[in-house]
Amino acid sequence: xxxxxxxxxxxxxxxxQLALRDQILSGALRPGERISELQAVETTGASRTPVRMALxxxxxxxxxxxxxxxxxxxxxFSERDISDSIExxxxxxxxxxxxxxxxxxxxxxxxxxxxxLAAIDELLRQVPISVDAFSSYVTLNARFxxxxxxxxxxxxxxxxxxxASALPFASPSGFVMAQSALPEAQQILIIAQEHHxxxxxxxxxxxxxxxxxxxxxxxxxxxxxxxxxLRNRTHLDLxxxxxxxxxxxx
Amino acid sequence: xxxxxxxxxxxxxxxxQLALRDQILSGALRPGERISELQAVETTGASRTPVRMALxxxxxxxxxxxxxxxxxxxxxFSERDISDSIExxxxxxxxxxxxxxxxxxxxxxxxxxxxxLAAIDELLRQVPISVDAFSSYVTLNARFxxxxxxxxxxxxxxxxxxxASALPFASPSGFVMAQSALPEAQQILIIAQEHHxxxxxxxxxxxxxxxxxxxxxxxxxxxxxxxxxLRNRTHLDLxxxxxxxxxxxx
DNA sequence: CCCTCCGCTATTGTATACATAACGCATACA
DNA sequence: TGTATGCGTTATGTATACAATAGCGGAGGG
Numbered sequence: 001x002x003x004x005x006x007x008x009x010x011x012x013x014x015x016x017q018l019a020l021r022d023q024i025l026s027g028a029l030r031p032g033e034r035i036s037e038l039q040a041v042e043t044t045g046a047s048r049t050p051v052r053m054a055l056x057x058x059x060x061x062x063x064x065x066x067x068x069x070x071x072x073x074x075x076x077f078s079e080r081d082i083s084d085s086i087e088x089x090x091x092x093x094x095x096x097x098x099x100x101x102x103x104x105x106x107x108x109x110x111x112x113x114x115x116x117l118a119a120i121d122e123l124l125r126q127v128p129i130s131v132d133a134f135s136s137y138v139t140l141n142a143r144f145x146x147x148x149x150x151x152x153x154x155x156x157x158x159x160x161x162x163x164a165s166a167l168p169f170a171s172p173s174g175f176v177m178a179q180s181a182l183p184e185a186q187q188i189l190i191i192a193q194e195h196h197x198x199x200x201x202x203x204x205x206x207x208x209x210x211x212x213x214x215x216x217x218x219x220x221x222x223x224x225x226x227x228x229x230l231r232n233r234t235h236l237d238l239x240x241x242x243x244x245x246x247x248x249x250x
Numbered sequence: 251x252x253x254x255x256x257x258x259x260x261x262x263x264x265x266x267q268l269a270l271r272d273q274i275l276s277g278a279l280r281p282g283e284r285i286s287e288l289q290a291v292e293t294t295g296a297s298r299t300p301v302r303m304a305l306x307x308x309x310x311x312x313x314x315x316x317x318x319x320x321x322x323x324x325x326x327f328s329e330r331d332i333s334d335s336i337e338x339x340x341x342x343x344x345x346x347x348x349x350x351x352x353x354x355x356x357x358x359x360x361x362x363x364x365x366x367l368a369a370i371d372e373l374l375r376q377v378p379i380s381v382d383a384f385s386s387y388v389t390l391n392a393r394f395x396x397x398x399x400x401x402x403x404x405x406x407x408x409x410x411x412x413x414a415s416a417l418p419f420a421s422p423s424g425f426v427m428a429q430s431a432l433p434e435a436q437q438i439l440i441i442a443q444e445h446h447x448x449x450x451x452x453x454x455x456x457x458x459x460x461x462x463x464x465x466x467x468x469x470x471x472x473x474x475x476x477x478x479x480l481r482n483r484t485h486l487d488l489x490x491x492x493x494x495x496x497x498x499x500x
Numbered sequence: 501c502c503c504t505c506c507g508c509t510a511t512t513g514t515a516t517a518c519a520t521a522a523c524g525c526a527t528a529c530a
Numbered sequence: 531t532g533t534a535t536g537c538g539t540t541a542t543g544t545a546t547a548c549a550a551t552a553g554c555g556g557a558g559g560g
């Protein structure tokens with residue numbers, strides 16, 4: 001066989017993992033479908049060992065499921081799984097906000113959060129929001145959540161939140177995109193921004209319970225809106241993660 | 251070289267994973283120590299491929315940490331990491347209890363929980379509790395927590411709780427054992443049992459908030475007691491997981 | 501005497517060959 | 531005609547050979 005083209009800039013394992021994740025999230029591999037190692041070797045360009053490592057990592061990430069008789073299949077998610085994942089992340093972020101508030105955060109550390117807040121305020125001034133601005137919003141929102149998580153200064157918690165966000169529909173960007181299909185999108189973003197404002201205020205004033213409560217409400221809002229969005233399936237092709245939803249609703 | 255002795259009853263990957271986990275939790279491998287693949291091959295009896303798969307899984311489990319330049323080392327935990335992990339699990343179990351309460355649970359499903367409760371009541375009648383009884387308590391308590399988690403009927407949440415319990419000191423059995431070193435051990439077990447009783451009652455009566463609150467209090471109690479136990483380091487060899495604590499406190 | 505550079509060694513990353521188990525198909529018998 | 535059994539094919543599980551890199555030690559020069 002012709003010699004393999006090898007990209008030496010990143011490890012083969014990482015390359016395979018990224019490629020496979022792409023295939024899953026883009027819908028090229030459908031939920032429930034078995035992933036053939038040989039096929040993965042061909043599509044990713046890595047050999048079987050790194051492909052297998054990538055498969056194990058993707059299983060731990062939650063995108064794949066081990067088949068008892070051997071091998072892996074693409075995991076399928078119910079609508080309930082998705083809303084639970086969002087609420088789960090909200091709960092963890094609530095704990096992170098509480099930790100941040102109770103343990104104290106310097107003004108210096110809150111600065112990046114406030115910058116995000118101001119930048120989002122700026123974006124939301126547009127009515128209706130442009131496509132470009134919306135895209136910036138997705139980025140800024142993700143950064144806000146990541147920085148808030150960091151403020152907990154709790155490696156175990158940060159780790160769990162990262163894990164909970166691995167499922168794309170449970171990531172901050174994921175459900176924002178889902179909500180964008182709704183007619184009330186702009187109003188939703190404004191409410192969400194209010195949550196952001198409150199959580200910063202609560203952390204500044206060391207009100208742990210309030211900081212936690214608002215993050216949980218933030219997630220519950222997301223869950224409600226995701227449910228709405230799943231009713232009008234019109235623009236949902238915006239959300240690639242939807243490729244993971246079980247076709248047969250249970 | 252002499253032919254390798256192969257145990258064909260379980261996969262080599264699983265065998266290696268169990269063996270390595272044992273080595274880590276028994277303290278044979280110290281925190282911060284690099285794990286050599288070759289050495290692991292010798293001690294586990296598996297070859298490099300399954301050993302590598304096991305290492306990846308243990309990393310995802312949180313027992314190992316990837317070294318940037320390659321390979322893995324045993325993760326080291328601070329005291330704060332440990333108490334955060336317990337509080338984290340308590341928060342997740344709180345959510346599980348809430349889900350169970352809000353979504354409704356049949357009397358049939360609560361039966362196993364009540365059996366655990368009664369069995370623990372029986373054990374606690376002994377004053378002071380015997381070593382054997384304490385060992386039964388550890389098992390029953392772990393079962394209680396596992397069954398409660400199941401009642402949430404939320405696969406993503408169950409998965410996260412399992413992950414959060416992977417760290418041995420964050421598992422139900424782990425911190426019970428740590429607490430056993432305290433002079434107030436018996437009193438603590440009685441309070442914990444009261445929590446168990448309340449959460450069942452709350453779930454039965456569909457009081458989600460109360461069910462959640464008591465599980466969080468349950469965890470906070472554990473955190474307080476673990477702190478106490480770490481002060482009197484006398485009997486802490488009871489808790490193998492302590493092998494994971496950073497020697498240099500930071 | 502110390503610092504730097506080169507080369508060696510040890511360990512990980514990758515590829516592939518081999519073993520084994522599962523699935524499917526075909527054929528034969530009831 | 532249907533079912534069961536056996537064989538073949540294909541996939542995964544395992545082992546090992548090869549490649550590349552990082553870390554360490556020694557030697558040489560400043």
